[in-house]
Amino acid sequence: MIDILTVGLVSLGLFSFFSTTVGLLRLPDFYCRMHAAGKGDVFSSVCMLLGFAVYLLHHPTLEMVLTSLKILAISVFIFLASPTATHAIVDAGHASGVMPWLKEKKEEEAP
Amino acid sequence: MIWQLDLLILTLVVLCAVATVSVKDLLSSAIIFGTYSFLMCLLWTEMAAVDVAFTEAAVGAGVSTVLFFAAVFRTTRLLKFRPAGRRLAKVLGLAAALGLGGMLFVAEGDFPAWSDPNSPASTHLSPYYLTQTLHDTAVPNVVTSVLADYRGFDTMFETAVIFVAGLAVVALLRRREETGPPELYQVGAGYEDTIIRFIARKMAPFMQLFALYVVAHGHHSPGGGFQGGVILGASFILLAIAFDFRFVFSKMGERANILFGNLGVLIYAGIGFLCLLLGANFLDYSILEKILPATDAVMARSHAMLGVEIGVAIAVMAICISIYLHLASHGRMDKGL
Amino acid sequence: MDGFFLTAGVILLVLMLLTLYRVFFGPTLIDRIMGGNVIGTKTTVLLILIGLLYGRVEMFVDIALAYALLNFIVTVAASRYFQHYKNLTAGGFGFQHRGEGK
Amino acid sequence: MDLLVAKYNYWIYVLLMMIGLYTMISKNNLMKKVIGMGIFQTAIIVFYVSIGAKKGAGIPIIAHGHGHDLAAAAVDPSLYVNPLPHVLMLTAIVVGVGTLGVALALCLGIYQRYDSLEEDEILEQLQ
Numbered sequence: 294m295i296d297i298l299t300v301g302l303v304s305l306g307l308f309s310f311f312s313t314t315v316g317l318l319r320l321p322d323f324y325c326r327m328h329a330a331g332k333g334d335v336f337s338s339v340c341m342l343l344g345f346a347v348y349l350l351h352h353p354t355l356e357m358v359l360t361s362l363k364i365l366a367i368s369v370f371i372f373l374a375s376p377t378a379t380h381a382i383v384d385a386g387h388a389s390g391v392m393p394w395l396k397e398k399k400e401e402e403a404p
Numbered sequence: 405m406i407w408q409l410d411l412l413i414l415t416l417v418v419l420c421a422v423a424t425v426s427v428k429d430l431l432s433s434a435i436i437f438g439t440y441s442f443l444m445c446l447l448w449t450e451m452a453a454v455d456v457a458f459t460e461a462a463v464g465a466g467v468s469t470v471l472f473f474a475a476v477f478r479t480t481r482l483l484k485f486r487p488a489g490r491r492l493a494k495v496l497g498l499a500a501a502l503g504l505g506g507m508l509f510v511a512e513g514d515f516p517a518w519s520d521p522n523s524p525a526s527t528h529l530s531p532y533y534l535t536q537t538l539h540d541t542a543v544p545n546v547v548t549s550v551l552a553d554y555r556g557f558d559t560m561f562e563t564a565v566i567f568v569a570g571l572a573v574v575a576l577l578r579r580r581e582e583t584g585p586p587e588l589y590q591v592g593a594g595y596e597d598t599i600i601r602f603i604a605r606k607m608a609p610f611m612q613l614f615a616l617y618v619v620a621h622g623h624h625s626p627g628g629g630f631q632g633g634v635i636l637g638a639s640f641i642l643l644a645i646a647f648d649f650r651f652v653f654s655k656m657g658e659r660a661n662i663l664f665g666n667l668g669v670l671i672y673a674g675i676g677f678l679c680l681l682l683g684a685n686f687l688d689y690s691i692l693e694k695i696l697p698a699t700d701a702v703m704a705r706s707h708a709m710l711g712v713e714i715g716v717a718i719a720v721m722a723i724c725i726s727i728y729l730h731l732a733s734h735g736r737m738d739k740g741l
Numbered sequence: 742m743d744g745f746f747l748t749a750g751v752i753l754l755v756l757m758l759l760t761l762y763r764v765f766f767g768p769t770l771i772d773r774i775m776g777g778n779v780i781g782t783k784t785t786v787l788l789i790l791i792g793l794l795y796g797r798v799e800m801f802v803d804i805a806l807a808y809a810l811l812n813f814i815v816t817v818a819a820s821r822y823f824q825h826y827k828n829l830t831a832g833g834f835g836f837q838h839r840g841e842g843k
Numbered sequence: 844m845d846l847l848v849a850k851y852n853y854w855i856y857v858l859l860m861m862i863g864l865y866t867m868i869s870k871n872n873l874m875k876k877v878i879g880m881g882i883f884q885t886a887i888i889v890f891y892v893s894i895g896a897k898k899g900a901g902i903p904i905i906a907h908g909h910g911h912d913l914a915a916a917a918v919d920p921s922l923y924v925n926p927l928p929h930v931l932m933l934t935a936i937v938v939g940v941g942t943l944g945v946a947l948a949l950c951l952g953i954y955q956r957y958d959s960l961e962e963d964e965i966l967e968q969l970q
Binding site: 296299300303306307310311313314317318323326327330334335338341342345348349356357359360363364366367370371374375377378379381382384385386388389 | 774783
């Protein structure tokens with residue numbers, strides 16, 4: 294049961310990291326890529342970390358439960374820090390004048 | 405060792421190194437160098453060198469990349485690109501690199517295979533440390549016991565080197581307001597970001613708490629003075645970036661910072677001299693059982709190691725903060741990145 | 742279970758290789774920072790995964806915790822650089838918004 | 844495949860060392876030279892840590908070493924990797940930060956005085 298849960302969570306995390314990577318590579322401009330990276334990154338990391346935390350409960354000794362709690366703490370910190378980093382980057386991009394990609398203007402702006 | 409991961413990580417590392425060198429922009433170079441350090445940390449974890457990986461994690465994520473940013477911020481990020489020039493230097497560099505590489509490559513034929521348990525490096529001396537550390541010092545983390553006890557003399561001078569590096573940065577850059585370089589750019593024009601400030605304010609205590617845990621628990625898990633000190637320094641660097649220098653100085657003044665640097669090295673050397681005073685060799689901690697209550701010679705070594713680690717942590721913290729503040733403000737200590 | 746974790750680690754590394762494309766060639770500098778940030782977060786996960794493969798996670802979890810705490814300092818520092826230099830770099834060297842939509 | 848696994852670490856360390864040396868000699872920019880120095884340094888660390896690796900061995904922290912029943916602790920060295928290179932390289936990394944700080948401080952001083960980080964322009968002004 295625990296094994297199935299772990300495999301499921303880690304696979305979900307891997308899949309969402311895969312979609313993050315596809316988004317990073319294929320989306321047209323900086324803001325869109327940021328959207329893919331920001332959401333997918335946090336989601337996939339937290340999924341995989343939860344999977345590992347569950348896996349450690351196989352032998353629920355005190356040591357293992359504490360380690361499991363530490364992994365949960367890691368996911369909390371990622372949950373706090375990664376969106377902040379995303380916000381900082383987007384703010385920097387906006388401040389330095391990166392224009393968003395607009396589908397209609399594409400022909401006009403092409404030199 | 406996990407050879408599947410090893411091959412992949414090493415390939416990524418080489419790609420990163422080539423990209424770092426060939427990018428035509430210093431800031432990009434610094435960013436790719438940061439990624440390179442992430443991959444290095446993975447490589448060392450995979451080769452079971454947890455303490456090295458921990459140091460690399462703290463240094464690469466917290467300090468060294470930020471130092472690069474600070475230096476680029478104070479100079480320029482532009483590289484002058486001349487495809488025609490420097491032909492002689494390129495030829496010389498290529499010749500030197502190929503010569504060195506060729507010689508090392510030839511010498512490699514005599515090496516024992518990677519991760520061979522019977523290689524000479526693993527059969528001399530290191531079994532002694534592994535089998536004796538619990539018996540001698542009651543410290544399960546062999547790296548800590550070798551670092552602070554068996555090779556304590558070495559580590560003391562490493563700490564002194566870091567301290568001297570910090571002094572050199574202060575001597576090179578620190579200057580009073582009037583004689584400083586002209587302010588070329590408008591720096592820090594009233595920019596405030598509530599989100600970053602809030603998160604930095606909430607994260608910094610956790611970082612410091614975690615750093616203290618790392619220092620104190622270094623006997624039983626990866627960690628110790630160097631790692632804890634770097635994390636402590638990184639927490640202050642985060643505050644200096646998210647807020648400003650005045651905020652950091654209100655927590656710990658410049659003078660206090662330098663004093664901490666001195667104090668750290670002094671604690672280390674002081675423990676050594678204490679052993680000398682009590683009649684043993686320099687840094688022979690087992691004699692300290694005479695003055696530490698309720699310990700035998702083994703536990704005295706363990707406790708003295710903790711003292712030494714605390715000294716290292718204080719020194720490293722002070723030097724990391726000092727180097728960052730000087731670089732980011734070009735020695736004027738008023739405002740930075 | 743070890744086989745599954747090993748496979749997951751290899752897949753993660755291959756995906757990191759793809760993310761490195763953005764770090765190496767990303768048209769703007771901010772793309773590079775973003776790629777670096779993603780790789781840093783994934784490093785945290787891989788550290789715990791290697792710990793599971795060695796069978797002693799309790800020793801590896803501290804390193805991952807350090808990464809989770811410290812990872813965003815670099816990103817914040819890099820973004821502060823642009824806040825200060827926006828007048829200097831807008832549209833300047835290496836910062837044009839080129840390659841729109843490929 | 845066996846040969847690849849047995850030698851790959853050493854090949855990579857030589858390659859990284861070559862990249863670092865080439866950067867230090869041939870690049871014109873001082874900051875690039877500092878980065879080359881960093882790569883050279885990590886190459887040496889890769890070499891040392893690779894020497895310490897052992898097949899079938901775990902991390903160099905004695906398992907169940909907590910507590911005071913030390914007499915029962917008969918440690919088998921083949922179960923733990925060689926800790927000595929780790930100690931040497933751990934301090935080398937932190938000292939590397941110190942040297943990096945000094946190098947960057949020198950770069951700052953040079954830039955303030957000559958208004959350039961390019962080697963040939965600085966040499967021109969020196970003459």
